[in-house]
Amino acid sequence: MSEENKRRSKRSKGSKKKSKKKSKILLFLKITFLLFIIIGFIGVGIAAGLVSAALKDVKPIDPSRIPLMLDENSFIYDNKGNVLEKIQRDGLRTIVKYEEVDDDLKNAFISTEDRTFFEHHGFNYKRLVGAVIQGIKSGGRIKGTSTITQQLARNIYLSEIKSERSLTRKIKEAYYAIQLEKSLQKEQIFEAYLNTIYLGSGAYGVQAAAQTYFSKDAKDLDLVESALIAGITQSPRRHSPFITKKKEDVDEDDYVLDDSDEIYTIVFNESCLDRYKDVLFFMRTTNSITEKQYEEAKNVDLKTKLKPGKLKNTNISSFFTDLVKDEVIDALTIELDIAKEEARNMLYTQGLKIYSTLDLDMQTNLENIYADNKNFPQLQSIRKDKQGNILKAVKSNGKTIGYSIVLYKQENIISKDGDLIIPKGDFKYADNGDLIFLKNKRLDFISLKEKGKLVGIKVKVMDSYKFDDKKDMYMYKGNTVKIPPQYKSYDKNNNLIVASEFLKSNPNFFKKDSNGNILISKNNYSISSKGIIQPQSSTVIIDYRTGEIKALIGGRNIKGQKQFNRALSPRQPGSAIKPLSVFTPAIDSKEWTEASIIDDIPHYDANGRRWPRNWYGKSDPKHKGYWGLTTLREALQHSMNVPAVILAERLGISTCIEYLKKMGISSIVESGASTDTNSAAMGLGGMTKGISPLELTSAYGSLANAGIHIKPFSFTKVTDRDGNIILENKPQKNYVVSPQVAYIMTDMLRSGVEEGGTGGRARLKNMHVAGKTGTTSDNYDAWFVGYTPYYVAGVWIGNDLQIDLPNGSRLSAELWKKIMTKMHEGLEEKNFEKPEGIIRVAIDKESGKLPTELSSKDPRGSTVRNYYFIAGTQPTEYDDVHVEAVICAESGKLATEYCPGDVIGNQVFIKRPIPYNPEEHGGYIPTDYQYEVPKEYCDIHTSNFNTNTPIENLPIGTIVLPNGTRIYPDGTKLLIDGTIVYPDGTVKSPLDNTNINKNPETNNPNSNDDVVDSDDDSLIDSND
Ligand SMILES: [Zn+2]
Secondary structure, eight states: OOHHHHHHHHHHHHHHHHHHHHHHHHHHHHHHHHHHHHHHHTTOOTTHHHHHHHTTTOOOOOGGGHHHHSOBOEEEEOTTSOEEEEEOSSOBOOOOOGGGSOHHHHHHHHHHHOTTTTTSSSOOHHHHHHHHHHHHHHTSOOOSOOOHHHHHHHHHHSGGGTTOOOHHHHHHHHHHHHHHHHHSOHHHHHHHHHHHOBOSTTBBHHHHHHHHHHSSOGGGOOHHHHHHHHHHTTOHHHHOSEEEEEGGGOOTTOOEEEOOSSSEEEEEOTTHHHHHHHHHHHHHHTTSSOHHHHHHHHTSOHHHHOOOOOSBOTTSOSHHHHHHHHHHHHHHHHHTTOOHHHHHHHHHHBOOEEEEOOOHHHHHHHHHHHHOGGGSOOOTTSOBOTTOOEEEEEEETTEEEEEEEEEEEHHHHBOTTSOEEEOTTSEEEOTTSOEEEOTTSSEEEEEEEETTEEEEEEEEEOOEEEEOTTSOEEEEOEEEEOOOGGGEEEOTTSOEEEOHHHHHHOTTSEEEOTTSOEEEOGGGEEEOSSOEEESEEEEEEEETTTTEEEEEEOOSSOOSSSOOOGGGSOBOOGGGGHIIIIIHHHHHTSSOOTTOEEEEOOOBOTTSOBOOOOGGGSSOHHHHSOOEEEEHHHHHHTTOHHHHHHHHHHHOHHHHHHHHHHTTOOOOOOSSSSOSOSHHHHHHOOOSSOBOHHHHHHHHHHHHTTTEEEOOBSEEEEEOTTSOEEEEOOOOEEEOSOHHHHHHHHHHHHHHHHSSSTTGGGOOSSSOOEEEEEEOGGGOEEEEEEEOSSOEEEEEEEOSSSOOOTTTTHHHHHHHHHHHHHHTTTOOOOOOOOOTTEEEEEEETTTSSBOOGGGGGOTTSOOEEEEEEETTOSOOSBOOSEEEEEEETTTTEEOOTTSOGGGEEEEEEEOOSSOOOGGGGTTOOOGGGGGBOOOSBOSSOOSSOOTTSOGGGSOTTOEEOTTSOEEOTTSOEEOTTSOEEOTTSOEEOGGGOOOOOOOTTTOOOOOOTHHHHHTOOOSOOOOO
16 A cells, blocks of 8 residues: 555544544444344244335236346347447346356355355344344454345346345335245246346346446356356456546556457456455355366466457447437337337336347448548648638629638637637727627627526537548537626627626636637637548448448548437438439430430529539630530430429429439428529539438439339348347338339440440449539538449538538549449459330430431531430431531531632531520530531622632633623623623622621630639539
């Protein structure tokens, strides 16, 4: 004992002297009473009155129900039967049968706790009396008087008053012990005992203890392990073989057994040694072990035997098992018609076995990819102010009107000493000395209201960020500033008034630095101690044929249970909604096919505003913002916005919503101030709430699964402790579209990945992929959702706050590829299954019709493609967009009869079914406009009589006079200035030429709405 400890123990001894005397008297009284009871039981009857008073409210017991009364923790298994988690609330327990327990363990308990257990009738009177006398002699408490039966009675019937030392409790305990002995065999009592005793570290019963200390089943315990466990009973806290310590409390002398947890370390508990040796001694005394066993066991190094068990598989995060628990509770509530709290209780206490859908290998692979920060983007190039605080654009009517701070740089708000800095200018003083914190500065004021009335104000520190040395950004949540409620109020401008009385009575609440800034001391405010890395991400992988969730992760670098699960939280889907909301219903209508044509030209919203913009128009919207005639297949492949909006409008918003719902999407807002009943939401994914990664992934699964949506689920069945099935998850199927429609969609989505579309970065080496990117306005969300012939997976990346991401959807497609490459290792390469009734037809992609000879002569190269069709929907008409025209090479326009034969030739052009005039659309020119057949005729060769015609080309018989005038064989004169004098005397001046038209290429209206365009807040405008 150290000097310090000696002094301390002396001091406490001194102060306890008086009370010790008192307790001695009390003890003596108690013992006397107890003796009376005992005497009463053996027939003298003196205490009969007391006994009957104590027993007047005991309930009759049914010992056969003992196993059912015991809380038993439930298990979650993966799809191969590996334990993912032992669900526990207060402790762990798994029931074992008497026969399953080895003799060493039985003997260890019997020798130590109750040697005459198999002989007595609930009591060991001899031992009791002996203990009492010993207790009186030594002045200590009565020890070791309880038989195993009594201990059992106490554990199961008197758990609430277990620690009470009342006479009534002793009488009740005796009564129950007698009842147990009367109705149960000794073996049954012993079995119940082994399953109920508390053995430290949250373990109830020998099975839980065996798992906790040795990671094995009770039946496999050897002598050393059995003795160690039996030794715990006397004082679980003191004799437990190991202790769990907070990391900062671990001493140098501590022998560390397990350091895998982030917060706790398991260390060996030296003080279990003495008791362990006692148990061995008792076992030897009762001849349960030989002398040789005894000597050997005494010398075993216990540290080497211990192997702390894990409550859960620590290699995986808790997002999935949390989801399983929630789903089981919900299912129990419905299936058994019980309250949620009761269902929760069942989960914690009823020994349920939950068979989950998780594939541990897939999940582990996913966790490993998520653990590597290199797989995620970094946020260094985001918009910041001069001080390094992160900004977000403030918009009004789609225009950026300014920026506001969305996240403070932590060193700007917290000083080196840990004080919160409120800079001069963010506060002021009132005349009466009150301190006023200005709104929208470093502090956030949250009004707490009840029934619309202000009942309090919460003052919060703004969120902040820090970069670590690897340049990863972490966000820290700001918490409360401690100012008691009575001192807080608002002024008329909603600034916060802190009453001067508070400041006077708490002079240490803040100090001021030399610059006049307020420094609130660190004891008076808090921010989260652990930062959350940004950007965040989530991924869901589902076997779309069964609906089983195979792997799921709801955040990166996040430990602990019940964490915010981003896989279940709706986010804006952006373009990832398009295949589901517009393309699938379009194909399903049979009025549209892969080859249907939409003209990608300026489109206008209800207010006449040019909307939406396409992602490819950014650099030069006048010439690159629209692509012109487009098939649906191309429109999806390249994630074109105008065609998606046009489809949404033509189909009708209610049709879009209907299909989304069929695919299991539950977060569509249809009423209220802000709804999803518009083409911005349905065509471009700018939704009110958004869609969760789980639901969006599962919705894509319906296209992968031949048009049948299966509701995703996390467990297949749940059994009770006896193995009876109480819940079973049968796939809930919902017909969405025919296999043929689904196949067409798959083909279109495949083109986006495998044929140079926006999802090219998700392409896998040895597996076909159909999928879609999604990026939302301002790059807050980046998605890739796609499927292979095996799985559907959705990846989302975004920040927890609205901070834009660099590089848009590229990030998600790349991460998707990394994940799915791993998931498909060793799987046989195959193609998507093609249903009957699908035909492949060569079409022309400008007209969407059957190709003609002209289709292959398109100036950009042949526009003939092979597209898939549902049989019967293929085109029957021929390409009428490609036209052939005779062009004068000199003017590049339609040839006239006057154009010389050697400069004219046939060329192929396109001719829009609905003519487009750039002048009517602010001068925007779709990229295919240059291939339109010219509308003008040659303005160089406007008649036979042309001064440009070389002399050698003039008709035979023409006379050229010295002044240059030409006299043609018919008598017509052409003067050098171009004036024509016909034989009948009429004169045509060269200025009289009416054949000249404006050339659109050189006469762009000089529109000045470019300024508006650069800030055009089309909802979704970037998709790469
Ligand atoms: Zn010409």
